[in-house]
Amino acid sequence: MKRSLGLWIMLLAVNIIYAQNPAKVTIKGTVVDTSDVPAPYPTVMLLNPVDSSLINFTRADEKGAFEFKNVRNVPYLLKISLLSYQPRQIGVAPHDKEINDLGNVKIKPISLELMEVVIRSAKANLSFRGDTIEYDASTFKVPPGSTVEDLLRRLPGIDVDADGNIKSQGKDVRKVYVDGKTFFGDDPKAATKNLGAETISKVQVFNEQSEQAKITGVDDGQKNKVMNLELKAEYKKGAFGKITGALGDQERWAARGNFNRFNTKEQFSLIGFGNNINQTGVNWEDYGEFKGQNAYNDFDSGDFGFNSGSGRFFLWWWW
DSSP states (O other): OOHHHHHHHHHHHHHHHHHHHOEEEEEEEEEOTTTSOOOOEEEOOOOOOOOOEEEEEOOTTTTTTTEEEEESSSSSEEEEEEETBBBBBEOOOSSSSSSEEEEEEEEEEEOHHHHHHHHHHHOOOOETTEEEEEGGGGGSSOOOBBBHHHHHSSTEEEEOOTOOOOEEEEEEEEEEEEEEEEOOOTOOHHHHHSSSSGGGGEEEEEEEEEEHHHHHSSOSOOEEEEEEEOOOOOHEEEEEEEEEEEEEEEEEHHHHEEEEEEEEOOOEEEEEESSSOOOOOOOOGGGGGTTOOOOOOOOOOOOEEEETTEEEEEEEEEE
16 A cells, blocks of 8 residues: 555656756767677667656667757656667656766667567657658557647657647758658648548658759758658558538638548549638648649649638649
8 A cells, every 4th residue: 555655656746747847958878788889879769757658769879879958857768779689768867957967878689589579569659761760650649530730749859830830850841742742732731731640651751852952963962851641551542531620609610621532643632621710721822823723833733723702722633
């Protein structure tokens, strides 16, 4: 009884700390093996000690060094993962100082038999592939009917503001692709506000060359942060869509719907939305030139749009 009471008090204390807004600190360290040799490029995660939810993550450098800047001065679980090594998880309680250096954090090599078990059973919620951060969407739970934007709000390292603008690791995401293809022009919110979270298998974030570099073939050193939404297999071919609506007081209303038909050669999407609460689904200014007109670009794509009272409708296709 006393032991259970003590555990509840400890968990309550941790929750109270997380509900407050403590000062920001830096947590750093170096991942090494049992011979004190630096372990290159491990994934290092900060977890909430109450429920093990992911708070932040980074990838250590070639010397095993990692650093979390501007994190709250609260207790964490620090988890280290690296292929061929046993996952390591330790408790971290930052001191009341600006920089908290954990020193060397050791990880042990994993046996071949145990590695096979881990590979079969583990399902990482994020991974690194070169300079690409890849999130497994199925490991981040959202309520039924959620949009991709709702899903992105759950992903560590990604921030979505009230207007739907996206940042990854503090940098603006300039474009969102769907299965590697442009979706409804260059407006990232066209995909994130209109596609359902249930359609997404993976979210990938990476740096892309500037448009000038693509045209000239000369790297100008300018990179844009972009995102790719990989559809689940059942949505790569076939049709899907949804309609939502809401009513409020003072005769306020909002409605939106979309229909999508995708296959390996063609994407077809119809998006419509209307309201009297000044809410937008995609940036209308970006599509002003399409009001009642057809338009084509250099990639054999087409767009068509029109106004209808307070409603706005776009038809987009790609092949």
